[in-house]
Structures are given as structure tokens and as C-alpha cells.
Amino acid sequence: MNDDIGLHDAYSLKSASDVKRLYSRWADTFEEDFIVEHGYVYHRHVVEEFTRRADLDPTEAILDVGCGTGVGGVELRRRGPWPVDGLDLSPEMLAKATDKVDGAGTPIYRHLFEANVLEPLNIGDGSYGGVISIGTFTHGHVGPDAIDQLVSLVRPGGLLSIGINEAFFAKADFGTHLERLVSARFITEPELVQVPMYDPAVAEHDHVDDTGLVALFSPLE
């Protein structure tokens, strides 16, 4: 347990180098400190909303953006047949995701990329059937501008399931950004589903009642 690091540190990051520095210190204890101690359930909800709507061929790959140590990938492989790739800014978090395997010992992630989603990615347009993202669109992390590039990575008719911290959704005005993409006929009208981030039955902390909005939409032709 690393008592020195917490959500207050994560939410006050200002730059990509701050993000890298924090997660390089946090990677070893992230799952124990954050996922277990905080009663984190957000990944289950973002993946569940994705799998409930995804009408994809089993061979189409899904990209987990800001995959961290890989709890979203584990959940996705439990619930669906698709190959999963992961992308993250932190090499230390990616190293943890590399170690994740399913019951048969097969790595959860097909490919893992170290990349900044706020910069141009070296991935072809329409390479994925879907994108999921959990805990990355939040205070001190990634804002609405990154969504445009993620839409381009998904083939028309595929599905994005982006978990956005609800307070940050309002603060960074994701609503206006998404409306602009709809007006430009770039995406379908997003469905916004409110989900809990933490399970109050297993955890007591200042953020236990925080909610996420899962934005679900498809790229248009």
C-alpha cells in the first residue's frame, strides 16, 4: 500500500510529464491502493455498456485507451471474443498490463503501445471495431479534444464506449464538443449512461459517490 499517492494527486496533474511521473511511482501499488481499496467498479460498467451494444465481428479488435495496468482488458476478454490492444502514456503501467493473462495463460492484450492520446497516433484510420476508455477522461488527464482522433481509429458503424468523470464532463464541456461532432456528421448522437465509479458497500472515502458518464456512439461514414 502506498499511502503517499491518491486521487488528489491524480486529479491535479498539469502535463504529460506529470502523468508519467505519477504513474511511474504508482504502478506497483495501483491495483491494491486504487482498484481494491477504493472499491473501483468503473471498468466493469464501461465494458458492460460496450458489450451490451457492440455488434461486431469476433475478429475485430478493440483499443483500450489509457489501459493502465489492464483491468479494462481483463473485463473485456471475460465478456467478449474480440482481440484487445492497449495504449497508455506510462511504461510502468503498461508493464503491468503486459503481465495480464487469461485462464489459459494467453496474454490479455494482443498489442500494447506507449503513446500520448493527445498527440497524433501512428495508427491507421478505421483500424479498430471499437474503443473503450476507463478513468482516463478525468481531471488532470485527458479532455474532449482527444475524442476526434479516437473516432478516426474506429471503422464507421463500430462503437466507442468512453467513460468520462461526470464532474469533469461538465467542467470541460464535453457536451458541446460531442454536439459539434454530431452536427459535423462525424458521430451518431451519443447515448450517455450514468454509472458508479466505486462500490460504497466495500469502500469509504471522499470520492465514493463519484459517478461517470459512459458516452456511447459510433463513427459515421
Ligand SMILES: C[S@@+](CC[C@H](N)C(=O)[O-])C[C@H]1O[C@@H](n2cnc3c(N)ncnc32)[C@H](O)[C@@H]1O
Ligand atoms: C486512473 S488510470 C486508469 C487506468 C485503467 N484504465 C483503469 O481503469 O484502471 C489513468 C490512465 O490514463 C493514462 N493516461 C493519462 N493521460 C494519458 C494520455 N495523454 N495518453 C495516454 N494515456 C494517458 C495514465 O498513464 C493511466 O494509466
